[in-house]
Amino acid sequence: MPELWPFPATQDVTEVLEWRTDVLQAREGEQRIALRPRPREIVTFRHRLDALGMARAAELARAGFAGAWRLPLWHLALQPGADLARGATEIPLDTGLSDFRVGELAAIAVDGGAAAPVSVADVQSDRLILAEPLDAQLPGTTVAAGRIAVTPVREGLLTAAVEIARRRQGDGTVTASLLLCDAPEIAPLVLPVYQGQPVQTDPSLMRRPLTASLRRAVEYVDNGFGPVVVEPVRDVFERSETITLKAHGPSARWAQRRWLWSLRGRQASFWLPTWGHELQLRSPMSSGSVLMRVAPIATPGAYVGRRIMLEMPGAPRFRTITAALKEGTDHRLTLSSSPGEPVPIGVKVHFLTAMRSAADRIEIRHGPVASEVTVPVVEVGHAEDGQSTPPGPEAPQ
Template sequence: MSDGVFVAPVGIVAGPPVLDSANVVVLPELWGFHAMVPVTETLEWLTDVLGSRTGEQRIALRSAPRQTFSFSVRLSDAEYARARGFARRRAHTIVGVPVWAEAINLAVGVAASDSSIAMDTTSGDWRVDGGVVIWESPDKFVVTRIVLVAAGSLGLLAPVGVDLRKPKIIPLRSALVPEGFSVDRQATYSDVGVKFLVTDNIDLAASYVSTYPKYQGLDVVTEAPVLVADVSDSIVRSMDLIDNGTGPVVVETLRNYVDFGQTVSFMESRPSGVWKRRKWLHSLRGKQKPFWLPTFNRDLSLAASATSGATTIQVKANGPVANLINRHVMFHLTDGTRLFRQIASATVIDPDTTEIIISSALGRAVAPKDIAMICFVSKVRLNADAVTISHQFTADSVVNIPVMEVPA
């Protein structure tokens, strides 16, 4: 039963439920109002970071991230009356929340007799025994249970029971409303805000298949800079300042490396791009697992051609050679090939040329015209256990990822 259309199961023998059966699934009452853009989604892990002077150890304490959604809806007087009744009944209980960001828009209708829906299920969290909302409008929708998930279809518990014209197919999650419902009433409408804390969270890491190149066994994020909406950096060295107020200030460093933090924002299409990014984030397990992040700057440029077996390469560099030693770099070639190496040493040849020795030969001859970019890559991890996904455009979302460099 929901605020929309009630669909009675068809072809099921009536009788008392077997409550100790693993096959008993009770779908919660649906918050049946279409969320306005933007919808804010947060994934939150819990990681214990044990730091030392030379590095850190990270322990994931939560098997699956907690997912929250912040919705706002604008309601007419009649709709607000329904919402107010819902809030009074359900403010302290589990409710059903549609995952609007993973909605699939059908180009065809759904018939009352249909017990399966032909659709792409590869870019969303569709679960056997989970709920699904088949949504035409706030006054006409069906909530039912999924019994089969195939690559090209969803199997439903029973026929839909009502004809629906080109509906949205939306995954259903169970959630609490820990902060209640906030209402801003106007003369002709009411704005209702609500934050849902999902309770049926699962870990998607096992289903993640990386498409990134690997360097030292870790992903290298290779999205071109045009896909990065915003990058902000902070550079700080952890230290204690000893100051008695009357004499000189004494600095006691806590680590032998600099904390270099960034916030990187990616623009992702929905639902496929967001789904891929979400699974990648799950694979990181919060702050636990590191990955490689290029600067996407032309930090070095090739000064002379190099043979396939050469480990000594001449480059043009910015800044002193001390900034190069032990740094990791990405050679991005014009044919799309990416090669990753570490700089073992560097020597200034003349004011415009620096000679670097890399950890191993590139394996192919390269000339300056073959190089699209040579940039530094840093080993980083999430700098917070919470990642925000803002579903703020009609078909795209912004994923904000705070990261911190760790010793490579």
């Protein structure tokens, strides 16, 4: 049985998810071939320990560096829904917000102390059923729920040297990076859907700066004697952005995790609002109207085929611009369907862009109360184009 790595994580946990995708680009689109069906997960823990703890960590690493470890996943820890007492065979908590598994181990830590393993006999939606009653895992007859952290345990392999940084003789930080085994299947996050693809509308996107670059693949032809000639290489306009999402609390963290899993690195596409308020209404719309008057920002032909999001108070509305013409000093756009409710003049309207992740490697920073992830994304033309080829059951790693 692999040794338990029991030390509590007292600083931010860094988690890296790695997929593999072949992106085959053509002049008018791309094909994405999935080579790794589940991500590799690499977690880096930082433990603040005293002299005895640092000595124990050093001896554990010396004895079993090349072997497997049973690793408590502190970034997925939950608090139980009620106080725990010795002799209890159940732990009430929302198991849908973490990665508990039947027949595997979970770990219990009290007051940020060392982890004590427990065997999980069954996982129900609102509780863990234990194989044996709680006993030595608790320091007293009854322990308040607020003092307890319950976390799943997975096997992992050390991927880098265990580092010990001493501040003083009895105070230091131990850093360990481990590759987790047996990545789970996680259900995709339920998001608004438009034309068969999800729309990422996380509110944290609106509260953070969005950096974007706009380009098109071209070749510059210069013979050194005459003018420079620009030749387009691809017909697809490339918009790239870097988005940052922040999740507070267990529910938001798990939702963020489900969305990242659904991206599968560079494989899956989705709609992303620009949040740029590009289309500014010149007049309100009635619930049954398909005509939208806006301040001009482009030639009428440039609007046709563009997807938009109306940021309505109740829920966003997604539409496609099917026609456009100049009307006085304004532009009149025809939408694919009516909004279904009145649209006041102050409603913000953003373009929708079909995007995918530009990287197969995603890093999540897990803090004490929130998780934050930065994802580079790139435009892929239309969300229905360039769909990834699903991996086989034994795709190469």
